[in-house]
Amino acid sequence: MALEKNENYFELTDDSDRASAIEAQFNEDALEEARRRTAPETSPDFDGKHCIECGEKIPAARLKLGKIRCIDCQTLREQKTKFFGG
DSSP states (O other): OOOOOOOGGGGGOSSSHHHHHHHHHHHHHHHHHHHHHHHHHOOOOOOBBBTTTTTOHHHHHHHHOOOOOOOOHHHHHHOOOHTOOO
16 A cells, blocks of 8 residues: 555544554654765865864764764764754
């Protein structure tokens, strides 16, 4: 049963079909969010080796993951986002 995104699940008459449709949409949304979060970051200011925030050298393991900030700057950014909701 293929469903269009944002389909009105309450138009489905069978409770099992409705539950399956909602679960499938939830799973697809979670996968989309995971892909977005793990996608390599880009910035015109990134030189391929140094943090775009502080200029410190980024460890090779982080560079392989497509990160453009050092651990400290990324942690600070995440804390600000969590606190200020951005």
